[in-house]
Amino acid sequence: MVFTRWLAALPLFAALIGADSPDPAAPGRIEHLANFPSRFVKPRNVDVWLPEGYPQPGTRYAVLYMQDGQNLFNPKNSYGGVAWEVDSTLAALSRSVRPCIVVGIWNTDRRFTEYAPARPYAAMSLARREKINQERPGQPLSDEYLKFIVRELKPYVDKHFQTAPRRANTFVAGSSMGGLISLYAALEYPNVFGGAACFSTHWPLSLKENTPDFTSAMVQYLDRKLPRRHRPKLYFDYGSATLDARYQPHQLRVDSVMRAHGYDSTTWRTRSFPGAAHNEAAWKKRVPLALPFLLGRR
Template sequence: MSNPILLSDGSGVIMRHANFPSCYVTRRHVDVWCPPVDTRKRAVRYPVLYMHDGQNLFDPALSFIGVDWGMDEAATRLMQDECGGGVIVVGIWNSPLRWREYMPDKPLAGLQGRALRTRFAEQAGGEPLSEAYLKFLVRELKPFIDKIYPTLPDAAHTFLMGSSMGGLISLYALIEYPELFGGAACLSTHWPAGEDPLVDFLGAALPRAGWHRLYFDFGTETLDADYEPYQRRMDKWVQRAGYRVGHDWLTRRFSGAEHSERAWRSRVDMPLAFLLGWKAGAAVHLSRLP
C-alpha cells in the first residue's frame, strides 16, 4: 500500500500510502515523513504530527501554488539546531470534498448555527462531513500509523496542524478527541466560515488548560486581513479556559503576511517547535496526561 521515496538531501524518508482505504471518507494519499535513522538508536520512538492538505507539505510540484511548506526541511532544521529529537509528520491529502470535511459540524447544529448551516450547504454543495473525517483520522489512520511506524502514541506526543480550513479541523479534532491529541497549531484559521457562532462554540468547548497546547496565528493581507477580530475573540475564550501565553498557548500576528503556502512555509518552524516543546520558554510539560 506504500511506495517509499528516499529523499536525496539526507532529510529523512517519505512513505506514500496511496489511496488509503476508509469506511468513512473517500480514498486519499497519505504521506509519512520519518526523520533520518540513527543506527545507534534503533529503538528510538517519535512524537507524531498529523497535518491536513498533505499534498502541500513536501513537494512543490504537488502543492497548490507550486510552493510547499517544506515540513521535512523544517523538522530537519530544528533537529540540526539541537532544538529537538525528531518527529514523524503525517500528511493527509485533501479531497474534492475538502470544505465539507474540514468544516466543524457541531457548531452548526444548534439554533444559532442553523442559518450558517444552510448557507454553508448551499456554498459547499452539502452538509459538513467533519464527523466522518475525524472518525477516519482516529479510528483508521492513527491506529495504522502507530502500528507501522515507531511512534509515541499517547496524547502527550500526538499533535495536529493545518492552515485555513485545516486550522479549523485541527482545533475541532483536539476538542472532540482531547484524550488522543496533545495540541493543535492553527495557522490563518478561516474563522469566517462560521463567524462568531463558530468561534464561540469552539471556544467554550476547549479542553482544559495545562494538558494541551494551542497555537494560533494570522497575517494581515489577502484573506488573512479578515481574521484578526475573530482571532481576538477566540483568544478571550483561550484566556478564560486558563491557558497561559508562552506556556501552553501562543497567538502570533504576522504583519504583511498573506494567505498562502509561501507565508506558512516562512513561519512553520514556530508552531512546530511550540507544539513539540523544542524552544526554550515554549514548552509545557505534559507528563500529567492520562
C-alpha cells in the same frame, strides 16, 4: 473483511510505489500510501515523513498529523507550486524539538465538508447554514473525517512505525480550513491529541462573506469544550493581507475565551504577522515558529 485485507497490504503497496517524485536533496524519507482506505470517508493519499536516521534504536517518535498533505513536502504536488518544506524545517530544528514523524493527509474534493467542524456548524441558524451550503454544497463530514484519523490512520501509523502513541506526543496541524479541523480534532479527541497548530484559521467559514456567525458558534463551542485539566497546547496565527485580512477580529474573540479559561503562554500562543498573505509561502515561513511550541523537548 475487504477493508482489513486492504489495510494489511498497505506496507507492501507503499514500498512498491514510493513517494511521488521525491526530492533527493530532502532530509529523511517519505513513504507514500496511495489511496489509503476508510470506512468513514473517501480514500486518499497519505505521506509519512521519517527523519534521517529513522529508526533509532530505543527511540519512540512523536507524530504530527497535518492536513492538506500534498502541500507539505514536494512543490510538484503543492498548491501554487510552493511546499511548506516541513521535512527541512524539522531537520533544522532537530536539536530543539523531540524526534518526530509527520503524517501528511492529502485533501480530496470534499475538503470543505471534511474540514468544517460539525458541532459549531450545527449551532448556527438554519438561514446561515443554508447560505453557506449554497456557496459550498454539502453537510459537514468532519466527525467522519476525525474517525478516519483516530480509528483507522493513527492505529496503522502506530502499528507500522516506531511511534510514541500517547497524547503527549501526538499533535495535529493545518492552515485555513485545515486550522479549523485541527482545533476541532484537539477538542473532540483530547485523550488522543496533545495539541494543535492552526495557521490562518478560517473563522468566517465563508469565502464570500465575513460575518461573525461561525465564530460565535465556535466561541460557544470552545467555552464548553476547553478542558481544565490536560489542556492541549493551541497555537494560532494570522496575517493581514488577502484572505487573512479578515481574521483579526475573529481571532481576538477566540483569544478572549482562551484567557477566560486560564490559558497562558505555556499552553497557548497567538501570533500576528503584518503583511503576510493567505498562502503556502507564508505558512512555510511560520512553521519554524509554531512547531517548537508543540514539539519542544521536555
